[in-house]
Amino acid sequence: MASLKELSKKKDLLTSGHRLCSGCGVSIAVRQILLAAENPVVVSSATGCLEVATTIFPYTAWKPSFIHSAFENSAATISGVEAMYKSLQRQGKIPEGKKIDFIAFGGDGGTYDIGLQSLSGALERGHRFLYVCYNNEAYMNTGIQRSSATPYGANTTTRPVGKKSFGKSVDRKDLTQIAIAHKIPYAAQASPSHWNDLVTKVRKALNCGGASFMNVIANCNRGWRNDTGKAVEMCRLAVQTCYWPLYEVENGKLKINLKPKEKKPITEFIKDQGRFAHLKRPENQHVVEELQHMVDHDWEHLLALEKLEA
Amino acid sequence: MAKLVSMTGNQAVAECMRQINPDVVAAYPITPSTEIMQIFSEFVADGAVDTELVTVESEHSAMSACIGAAAAGGRVMTATSACGLALMWEMLPIASVMRLPIVMTVVNRALSAPINIHCDHSDSMGCRDSGWIQIYSENAQEVYHNVIQAIKISQREGVWLPIMVCVDGFIISHSIESIELLEDEKVKDFIGEFKPRLPLLDLDHPVTYGPLDLQDYYMEHKKQFDDALRNSKETVIEVAKEFKKEFGYDYGLIDKYKLDDAEVAIVVLNSAAGTGKHVVNKLREKGVKAGLLRIRLYRPFPYEEIRDALKNVKAVAVMDRAVSYGAQGPLFPEITAALYDSPSRPKLKNIIYGLGGRDISIEEIEDIFCSLDDVVRTGKVGNVYQWIGVREDNKR
Numbered sequence: 001m002a003s004l005k006e007l008s009k010k011k012d013l014l015t016s017g018h019r020l021c022s023g024c025g026v027s028i029a030v031r032q033i034l035l036a037a038e039n040p041v042v043v044s045s046a047t048g049c050l051e052v053a054t055t056i057f058p059y060t061a062w063k064p065s066f067i068h069s070a071f072e073n074s075a076a077t078i079s080g081v082e083a084m085y086k087s088l089q090r091q092g093k094i095p096e097g098k099k100i101d102f103i104a105f106g107g108d109g110g111t112y113d114i115g116l117q118s119l120s121g122a123l124e125r126g127h128r129f130l131y132v133c134y135n136n137e138a139y140m141n142t143g144i145q146r147s148s149a150t151p152y153g154a155n156t157t158t159r160p161v162g163k164k165s166f167g168k169s170v171d172r173k174d175l176t177q178i179a180i181a182h183k184i185p186y187a188a189q190a191s192p193s194h195w196n197d198l199v200t201k202v203r204k205a206l207n208c209g210g211a212s213f214m215n216v217i218a219n220c221n222r223g224w225r226n227d228t229g230k231a232v233e234m235c236r237l238a239v240q241t242c243y244w245p246l247y248e249v250e251n252g253k254l255k256i257n258l259k260p261k262e263k264k265p266i267t268e269f270i271k272d273q274g275r276f277a278h279l280k281r282p283e284n285q286h287v288v289e290e291l292q293h294m295v296d297h298d299w300e301h302l303l304a305l306e307k308l309e310a
Numbered sequence: 311m312a313k314l315v316s317m318t319g320n321q322a323v324a325e326c327m328r329q330i331n332p333d334v335v336a337a338y339p340i341t342p343s344t345e346i347m348q349i350f351s352e353f354v355a356d357g358a359v360d361t362e363l364v365t366v367e368s369e370h371s372a373m374s375a376c377i378g379a380a381a382a383g384g385r386v387m388t389a390t391s392a393c394g395l396a397l398m399w400e401m402l403p404i405a406s407v408m409r410l411p412i413v414m415t416v417v418n419r420a421l422s423a424p425i426n427i428h429c430d431h432s433d434s435m436g437c438r439d440s441g442w443i444q445i446y447s448e449n450a451q452e453v454y455h456n457v458i459q460a461i462k463i464s465q466r467e468g469v470w471l472p473i474m475v476c477v478d479g480f481i482i483s484h485s486i487e488s489i490e491l492l493e494d495e496k497v498k499d500f501i502g503e504f505k506p507r508l509p510l511l512d513l514d515h516p517v518t519y520g521p522l523d524l525q526d527y528y529m530e531h532k533k534q535f536d537d538a539l540r541n542s543k544e545t546v547i548e549v550a551k552e553f554k555k556e557f558g559y560d561y562g563l564i565d566k567y568k569l570d571d572a573e574v575a576i577v578v579l580n581s582a583a584g585t586g587k588h589v590v591n592k593l594r595e596k597g598v599k600a601g602l603l604r605i606r607l608y609r610p611f612p613y614e615e616i617r618d619a620l621k622n623v624k625a626v627a628v629m630d631r632a633v634s635y636g637a638q639g640p641l642f643p644e645i646t647a648a649l650y651d652s653p654s655r656p657k658l659k660n661i662i663y664g665l666g667g668r669d670i671s672i673e674e675i676e677d678i679f680c681s682l683d684d685v686v687r688t689g690k691v692g693n694v695y696q697w698i699g700v701r702e703d704n705k706r
């Protein structure tokens with residue numbers, strides 16, 4: 001387990017002065033992830049907020065080597081980088097003891113949707129890398145369009161609230177379970193609100209010897225329509241309501257890392273978010289109930305899975 | 311000693327890859343290029359190469375992994391065909407403008423729909439504007455030589471560009487030819503050691519690949535890139551000279567066959583040149599001043615060399631094995647542009663042939679030469695744009 005004292009002595013690998021929005025949850029999550037790495041890292045990123053706002057030529061906010069090639073292929077791109085590392089090390093062109101960690105970042109659009117194939121391929125092939133989905137639950141970079149990570153009932157620009165619409169009418173995809181189904185040595189869900197849990201998971205992921213996956217919730221105040229500065233609070237509420245359970249699967253064994261003593265109702269999570277503002281209207285009460293039902297069902301399912309694998 | 315062997319075009323490419331011993335190969339199978347990777351996989355399995363083989367889940371990921379690997383700093387190769395190349399399309403300009411020396415064999419095949427596994431050039435022509443150097447090969451011997459040269463061209467200082475070496479699917483990829491294989495050591499010496507430029511894996515000098523480039527820099531970067539691609543022509547010539555010095559084979563940007571005194575000529579790419587040269591020989595025996603121009607380097611396009619090669623010809627048929635639908639064949643406007651400033655400015659025809667693997671016969675090429683003869687006699691071109699080998703009466 002990392003101590004704050006230890007982490008505070010490390011240098012940030014993502015510099016300040018990048019152009020992510022003020023109060024962006026992604027930069028907080030990415031900083032925590034990079035602080036957790038114990039070896040030098042090479043980063044790849046999908047097209048998206050993180051990439052466009054940190055690499056506006058002639059500037060770069062990345063201290064480590066960084067590559068962005070396209071939207072849907074962060075995992076395939078890092079596969080190539082890792083393959084070259086393996087090849088050169090085998091040929092003695094990179095010293096044997098020189099360990100490099102490989103981290104691929106993608107938003108929920110570049111991971112859940114268009115990038116799912118390249119992620120699946122890379123996980124199946126077992127490259128030694130960590131894939132991090134920074135999940136802000138919509139295509140935020142292009143203007144808050146729905147993604148398959150967007151929750152039921154949320155208002156987005158391509159599934160807007162209207163006379164006949166209460167927002168997104170279907171449940172979000174469970175990408176973490178899809179990643180787990182690849183039988184990779186390590187997969188987890190994390191949140192920047194629980195930094196110690198997140199940092200510990202990154203270390204486990206990077207040391208698991210193969211492909212690993214982390215789904216990290218990352219508040220986007222523009223898309224979620226909450227006050228700037230509430231990123232960590234929003235993510236914490238996601239955990240406390242069991243909307244975003246913190247759990248991990250290590251070598252096939254599932255462990256829930258945090259079971260709230262008192263599970264807060266989903267209304268606590270959605271109440272200060274503009275994307276759910278319409279759910280306060282009486283005619284949309286059933287949507288809130290359905291959302292609560294979905295969260296409860298998934299949480300119960302997760303508890304059962306943990307028990308099953310105990 | 312170089313040795314003479316019987317092998318298919320695909321075998322020749324795989325053998326060439328064994329001799330090159332790339333650091334990373336990422337590939338996804340697609341007919342007719344699949345065999346290259348199957349044979350190469352055996353080399354990997356037997357430890358005949360040091361290559362890390364990444365067997366990806368799609369061609370898009372194949373090119374993405376090649377990009378990651380090349381940026382990481384090493385020699386990278388792949389091969390594909392048709393729809394596979396089309397699926398890579400998004401990644402092709404990314405590879406080129408990042409200046410990554412990836413060498414890819416494109417075994418030319420028709421694009422769907424209708425699905426067709428046989429040869430035409432719609433795949434490589436479809437990505438001609440992606441900034442890759444494009445080299446076309448007449449036969450298995452040449453594709454073998456071209457891939458070796460491509461490795462050297464791609465990583466030369468000032469070039470640093472990806473190259474696709476094109477060869478006709480089935481006609482060359484699956485036909486057995488007699489090929490002279492060069493010695494492993496000599497190939498190794500010829501291509502030299504790979505010295506990476508700005509590798510991601512150099513931790514002491516971190517780099518950012520693929521940043522956001524807005525209105526303030528994008529055009530400057532594209533201009534620099536265009537200059538680099540244009541200038542690579544000189545390197546293609548240099549490497550051909552070095553290849554000739556080392557191995558005795560003579561390659562240029564274009565292949566001029568009996569053109570010096572020709573009055574009528576055809577312009578072709580890839581394997582049709584073989585049949586075309588045969589027809590030229592036949593016609594020469596009859597006293598017809600026929601010639602052939604084969605384009606080896608298609609990107610960057612050698613306008614001056616082509617203008618010079620065709621300056622004395624009176625009528626030319628540009629033969630395209632692909633169509634820019636609603637316009638003409640992709641080669642035709644380039645040749646027209648090359649000849650526009652020529653004082654003699656030959657008459658030009660555009661012949662579309664051989665789509666989806668349809669055979670091009672000796673008789674058809676003879677007919678084309680006959681029609682060129684008519685053009686010379688009458689001074690009239692008639693229909694500039696023609697398809698040959700198509701059944702006009704399409705009743706079943």
